[in-house]
Amino acid sequence: MIREKDSELKTMTENVEKMRHITQELVADGRNEADSASPAHCIKAIKMECDEGYFNTYSHFGIHHEMLSDHVRTSSYRDALLHNTALWKDKTVLDLGCGTGILSMFAASAGAQKVIAIDQSDIIYHAMDIARENKLSDKIQLLKGRIEDTELPQKCVDIIVSEWMGYFLLFEGMLDSVIYARDHHLTEGGLLLPNRCSISMIGLADTDRHAELVEFWTDVYGYRMTCLKHEVVQEATIEVVPANKVITSTCVLTELDLSTCSTSSLDFSSELKLEAITDGSITAFVGYFDVFFDLPRPVSFSTGPHATPTHWKQTVFLLEEPIIVQQGDVLTGTVTCQRARRDVRALSVTISVPGRKLKFNLT
Numbered sequence: 542m543i544r545e546k547d548s549e550l551k552t553m554t555e556n557v558e559k560m561r562h563i564t565q566e567l568v569a570d571g572r573n574e575a576d577s578a579s580p581a582h583c584i585k586a587i588k589m590e591c592d593e594g595y596f597n598t599y600s601h602f603g604i605h606h607e608m609l610s611d612h613v614r615t616s617s618y619r620d621a622l623l624h625n626t627a628l629w630k631d632k633t634v635l636d637l638g639c640g641t642g643i644l645s646m647f648a649a650s651a652g653a654q655k656v657i658a659i660d661q662s663d664i665i666y667h668a669m670d671i672a673r674e675n676k677l678s679d680k681i682q683l684l685k686g687r688i689e690d691t692e693l694p695q696k697c698v699d700i701i702v703s704e705w706m707g708y709f710l711l712f713e714g715m716l717d718s719v720i721y722a723r724d725h726h727l728t729e730g731g732l733l734l735p736n737r738c739s740i741s742m743i744g745l746a747d748t749d750r751h752a753e754l755v756e757f758w759t760d761v762y763g764y765r766m767t768c769l770k771h772e773v774v775q776e777a778t779i780e781v782v783p784a785n786k787v788i789t790s791t792c793v794l795t796e797l798d799l800s801t802c803s804t805s806s807l808d809f810s811s812e813l814k815l816e817a818i819t820d821g822s823i824t825a826f827v828g829y830f831d832v833f834f835d836l837p838r839p840v841s842f843s844t845g846p847h848a849t850p851t852h853w854k855q856t857v858f859l860l861e862e863p864i865i866v867q868q869g870d871v872l873t874g875t876v877t878c879q880r881a882r883r884d885v886r887a888l889s890v891t892i893s894v895p896g897r898k899l900k901f902n903l904t
């Protein structure tokens with residue numbers, strides 16, 4: 542994931558230029574302009590052109606250290622694979638975006654007959670050494686490349702495993718590649734793991750944090766800088782929020798069934814309904830996701846405020862002006878999530894509640 546801000550990704554203007562250029566090339570190639578300029582083609586074309594920066598972020602060991610040392614994340618995959626060994630016998634597995642190859646090694650240890658592991662970033666060369674170091678090279682075949690552009694040694698696999706989730710689940714847009722792999726390489730009736738995810742939202746009353754991040758601009762060494770408050774609240778922040786400051790019920794915004802969802806799942810609009818469980822001031826809405834492996838021995842994990850923190854933390858949508866609620870009040874509205882216009886791997890989230898339409902970027 543772009544688990545850090547990636548300044549190398551291109552601006553919208555550059556992307557639009559590239560889109561035009563690519564479309565012209567496709568037309569020159571004899572393809573139909575209407576087909577080649579469809580949103581799906583354009584997104585694919587922009588991604589191909591802009592992904593160098595994205596994959597570079599995964600070349601460094603640091604990001605893999607962060608992911609591997611996220612015990613909730615990594616042990617959930619390990620348990621899903623190793624506690625369901627009957628599923629893997631005689632099966633061919635695709636590990637999409639293998640990174641260091643950790644999930645491939647879990648699959649091999651769980652009894653998979655063969656694992657095809659693919660990654661476009663240079664970390665794959667270390668994954669090759671790691672497979673050798675663990676004497677698993679005979680089981681795990683590692684390929685460098687984008688799944689979308691690489692011919693696999695066999696067209697179809699029985700199981701696809703991938704860790705593709707980004708902040709607020711969908712940031713990073715790797716879900717598109719998982720859907721591509723499912724549609725092109727998963728055998729009929731095959732298994733995609735994890736197989737289900739949901740995105741939820743709660744209301745937070747954290748006046749201390751609000752004072753640090755928003756009210757701060759009211760008095761900076763005796764000067765007013767309140768115009769910056771508006772800027773600050775447009776950028777969602779990624780942090781672990783205190784569970785004891787959650788003052789509403791949870792609202793599940795969307796559920797994704799990985800076996801059927803499409804690339805348009807990144808764009809959704811959902812009803813928001815939060816009941817205040819105590820009196821207070823909502824200073825932020827907080828988004829998080831849950832991940833499910835619905836297997837004979839099921840495994841799931843949550844990235845919510847009440848669960849053990851993960852490296853995804855929570856996604857915090859700060860309010861410029863807090864919303865005062867009393868216990869039992871029900872706050873209703875809508876949450877809309879869309880691909881950002883400037884960057885196909887980023888998101889734009891709009892939260893509408895009575896009297897307010899709040900727009901946030903995840904970049």
Ligand SMILES: C[S@@+](CC[C@H](N)C(=O)[O-])C[C@H]1O[C@@H](n2cnc3c(N)ncnc32)[C@H](O)[C@@H]1O
Nearest residue numbers: 542599638639640660661662686687688704718
């Ligand atoms: C979140 S990391 C997960 C790494 C590893 N599976 C793990 O669990 O530690 C995602 C990996 O997918 C790779 N990736 C993303 N999109 C890809 C694509 N379309 N084709 C090949 N690799 C991809 C990235 O380079 C990155 O190494």
